[in-house]
Amino acid sequence: MSAKLIKGTEIREQILEEITAEVAKIKEDHGKVPGLVTILVGENPASISYVTLKIKTAHRVGFNEIQDTQPIDISEDDLLALIDKYNKDDSINGILVQLPLPKHIDDKKILNAIDPDKDVDGFHPVNVGRLMIGGDEVKFPPCTPAGIQEMIVRAGVETSGAEVVVVGRSNIVGKPIANMMVQKGKGANSTVTIVHTRTKDLAAHCKRADILIVAAGVPELVKPEWIKPGACVIDVGVNRVGEKISEKTGKKVAVLRGDVDFEKAKEIAGYITPVPGGVGPMTITMLMLNTLKSLKFKLGIE
C-alpha cells in the first residue's frame, strides 16, 4: 500500500471536538446553544438510522435537538405548516427535512419553504445561488461536498492549480463540489472538469486528475489504471453489493463497495478515502458545523 488513507472517522472526531468546545464557549458568552430539528416523514429504515445518528451527534456536541417524526400520510399543507412553525421558532437554527419524502409530497416545494438562513443542508435555491457566487456569500455549503473539501484540506493536499476531475453531476455532490473547488480561496483555486455518463472518454479525463472525486453510484467504476500515480482519490460511493454476517455482532450486515476499486487503487494513489469510513462520516459532521454557523450568523459572531 502506497497511498495515505484519509479517514473520515478520525477527521470527524477532531471536528466534533472543535465544535463541542465552541458550543461551550458560546453558551458561556451568550447563553445560547445551537438548535437543530430533524423532520422525518414515515418509517423508512435507512432514514430512521440517518436521523437517529444526526440527533445523537447533535446531542453529543451540546446542541438542543428535536426529532420530529410525522406519519407517512401527513398532507403537504400540514408539513408546510410545520416548517413554518420552525422557521418562526427563535430557538431553532437548523431545519432538516430527511429525504426521500413520500410520493404525494413535492420535495422541491418543501425544501423551498425552509428559511434559507436555517437551511443547514444547503439545498434551498438561495443557498445553491450563494454557493455559486462563492466567497463571503456562502452560508451553508451542502454537507457532503463540504466534508470532501475539508478532508482534502486536512490531508494537506495542494488544491491550488490542481487538476480536479469530478465523476458525477448530481445536485447534492457532483455539481456543488465542482463549483466549490473552482472558487477562489483555501482548499480551492483548482481547474475543474465534470465528467458523467455521456462523457466520451471517462478514463482519459480521470488519468489527468491530481484530485479525483468520484460520486457516480456505480460500484468500482474507476479502474486502477485510470488513476494518476500519486493522485488524491476521494470515493463518495456507498454501494450495497451483498450481505455478510458480522464477525463482531453475528448479525447480517451490508457489504459496501465504493465507486473505486480500492484494493488496487491504493497501490497507485498518493491519498485515498476508504469505503466505509471515508466520506460518509463527514456528512453529518458538516451538518453540525452548518448548524453552529447558523447560530453564529444570528449572533453576529461569524
Ligand code: GUN
Ligand atoms: N437523505 C439522504 N441524505 C440526505 C441529506 O444529506 N439530507 C437530507 N435532508 N436528506 C437526506
